[in-house]
Amino acid sequence: MYFFFQLYPLINTFIVAFHGNKEADEHLVVGLQNFQDLLFGDRNRATRKIHENFVLSFKNTFILWIGNFIPQIALSLSLAVWFTDSKLKIPGKGFFKVVMYLPNIITAASVAVLFLQLCGEAESIPGTLNMLLSKVGIVPYDPASRKYETIQFVSGMWESRIVVMFIQTWMWFGNTMIMLMSGIMGINPSLFEAASIDGANSGQVFRKITFPLLAPIMAYTLVTSMIGGLQMFDIPYLYKRDVSNVSDNLKTVAVFIYEKFHPSAGGQKQFGYSGAASVLLFFITLVLGCIAFYITRDKDEIARKKQIKKNAKQAQLANKQFGGLSL
Amino acid sequence: MSNMRSVYGTSKKDNYSLKIKMKSGILFLWFVILTFICLLPIYILVVNATRESTAIANSTSFIPSHYFGQNLNTLLKNVTYSSVFNVWIGYRNSAIITGFSTIFTVFFSALTAYGLHVYDFKIKEAAYTIILLVMMVPVQVTSAGFVDFMLKLKLTDSYIPLIFPSIAAPAVVYFMRSYMKSSFPLDIVEAARIDGSGEFRTFLTIAIPMMKPAIAVQAIFAFIASWNNYYTPSMILLSSKFKQKTLPMMISGIQASDKFKDYGAIYMALALAIVPIVIVYILLSKFIIAGVALGGVKE
Structure with missing residues (x-):
């Protein structure tokens, strides 16, 4: 079963990556040509366009991921520290936790369409956000023509990116916060006690105890979030005005792959490129995954294994002293 | 003695608890x-789902x-909307796929x-x-390879590739x-x-x-993930027949804002899609938060 549904598609992706792009030569093996087109695109004009598109999608993915990860981790870390601080007495902690996790379970597709409505930018009928801003006085309103000078939250390059970053942060900070909280609660409470007896203030506790002991979990969060960021699809794909085309400012790698094999998503079917891009994405994920494993591996177990090896070596040495005879 | 008093005196202690109170207050506000x-x-x-379209547009x-x-009436009866967004068909399709795949995921993963x-067998660790x-x-x-594979098996436009792969859920x-x-x-x-x-029998009982x-x-997480999934259904249901669409796919259909002028109906559609899962979440929030804390979710 695992082979059929998980491993075979993966292998098939590799196979597809080495095949031709047009329907006619789908069975033609073209070797590394697809990769060459994606990474360098120096064959002809068509491939250069694909290459540019691919590089752009990578750049966008990176920008969107950075822009959502930094505020997200800052927010979640500070909240997690405050929530687990036993000295502070804040009523309704459970309620806050529940509310902050809420955005994460809502369908991403619905969230994208909802924000598209809220951030509408039409001059005569703007979305809620532009209207609120005009009430505060940021967005000018001309009563004579009944038109707003709206901020281009959908078609503007940085505006749309910021909205997508905000949605991602909004959706994921609760999840990260709860993960970090369980990490903090896993720290031995006697350490905090000792620190408070020694008269450490909360800043010192955070710098000297919480942060170093939380670092592995933070790194794990970083890597999983990076893998998640590489898969970002629903929101960038649906946050657009023009139904057939994703704006170039939001095109992520996942959208690129999807567009290359899905006939209705604009552009022709090009399984080869989609496969090649997937393979590249796979290797990036693999490297990131290995890093995550390396960070979260059981250090005690490794130390024990090392000890066993050392003992074995010593035993071997001892054997040698007896003339190489194994006793 | 007087020195000790100044360090451990009452005034200092009051100051300390006041500081904690202040901090708690500020954090509470935040x-x-x-x-x-x-x-x-x-x-x-x-709120917008209960308001008239022109009112939404103006203020x-x-x-x-x-x-x-x-708004509900417009959404259900007006052909412009009901040809793109039919909440009952959406609920039904989503429920079929989600129900089966949740059961499969949980049962076979447990197995x-x-x-x-x-059991101890040779390739266990592998x-x-x-x-x-x-x-x-x-x-x-894997999606490119998966779709290509399903095209060869002629299984696109059916629910089989959406339900059966859930048997293999490595994270679970x-x-x-x-x-x-x-x-x-x-x-x-x-x-x-x-x-x-x-x-x-040992396994079952x-x-x-x-x-x-x-x-x-x-099961809760499998349910939510499958209910919210937009990517896989839209890539497998290639011809996107209306009768087969899941709820997220229908939502993506009404996003074309030029065709739809009634904002009240659009918000109504979104509310119908979002509110059920919010209610489920509120009822089950205790388990969900505990589950996330266990590190059981990965998306």
């Missing part, structure tokens, strides 16, 4: 603001109005984890490593196995064997009841 931000978009959505209000029934935990490796691979990577297996390691002693299996229970907490958490 949490309230964050809660506000979390809920505001959803609140506006619900923003935080007070619900009384056009709820009318796999049980097998990995209880199998487990492969499962972990596959867990790391995002859907998007990983979670269940670590749960079993901590709370499922092998002695029980031995005892059952001595009492003459068959292997499968002993292992599953013992793993109920893990199964419940994973």
Whole structure:
């Protein structure tokens, strides 16, 4: 079963990556040509366009991921520290936790369409956000023509990116916060006690105890979030005005792959490129995954294994002293 | 003595507790603001679902109005909308796919984890490593190969590729196995064997009841993930027949804002899509938060 549904598609992706792009030569093996087109695109004009598109999608993915990860981790870390601080007495902690996790379970597709409505930018009928801003006085309103000078939250390059970053942060900070909280609660409470007896203030506790002991979990969060960021699809794909085309400012790698094999998503079917891009994405994920494993591996177990090896070596040495005879 | 007093005196202590109180107060305020931000978009959505289209276009209000029934009517009866967004078909399709795939995910993952935990066979470690490796691979990577494969099998435009792959859910297996390691002693299996229970019966009558907490958490997450999934259905249902569309696909259909002028109806559609899952979440929030804390979710 695992082979059929998980491993075979993966292998098939590799196979597809080495095949031709047009329907006619789908069975033609073209070797590394697809990769060459994606990474360098120096064959002809068509491939250069694909290459540019691919590089752009990578750049966008990176920008969107950075822009959502930094505020997200800052927010979640500070909240997690405050929530687990036993000295502070804040009523309704459970309620806050529940509310902050809420955005994460809502369908991403619905969230994208909802924000598209809220951030509408039409001059005569703007979305809620532009209207609120005009009430505060940021967005000018001309009563004579009944038109707003709206901020281009959908078609503007940085505006749309910021909205997508905000949605991602909004959706994921609760999840990260709860993960970090369980990490903090896993720290031995006697350490905090000792620190408070020694008269450490909360800043010192955070710098000297919480942060170093939380670092592995933070790194794990970083890597999983990076893998998640590489898969970002629903929101960038649906946050657009023009139904057939994703704006170039939001095109992520996942959208690129999807567009290359899905006939209705604009552009022709090009399984080869989609496969090649997937393979590249796979290797990036693999490297990131290995890093995550390396960070979260059981250090005690490794130390024990090392000890066993050392003992074995010593035993071997001892054997040698007896003339190489194994006793 | 006087020196001691100045360090441990009452005035210092009061100052300390005042500081804690101040900090708690400020943080409480900050949490309230964050809660506000979390809920505001959803609140506006619900309010706008009860308001008239022109009112939404001309002003923003935080007070619900009384056009709820009318918006619902437009959405369900007006052909422009009902040809793109039919909430009943959407619910039905989503429910079929989600229901079956949740059951499959939980049952077969429990079975796999049980097998990995209880039996000692040659390729056990290798199998487990492969499962972990596959867990790391995002859907998007395998999607091109998957669609190509399904095209060859002529299974696109059917629910089979959406339901059956859920049998193989590596992340769930990983979670269940670590749960079993901590709370499922092998002695029980031995005892059952001595009492003459068959292997499968042992699994059904002993292992599953013992793993109920893990199964419940994973079932909730499998349900949410499958209900919210937009990527896989839209890539498998290539011809996108209306009768087959899932709820997220219908939502993506009404996003073409040029065709649809009635904002009340659009917000109504979104509310119908979002509100059920919010209600489910509120009812189950205790389990969900606990599950996230266990590190059981990975998306």
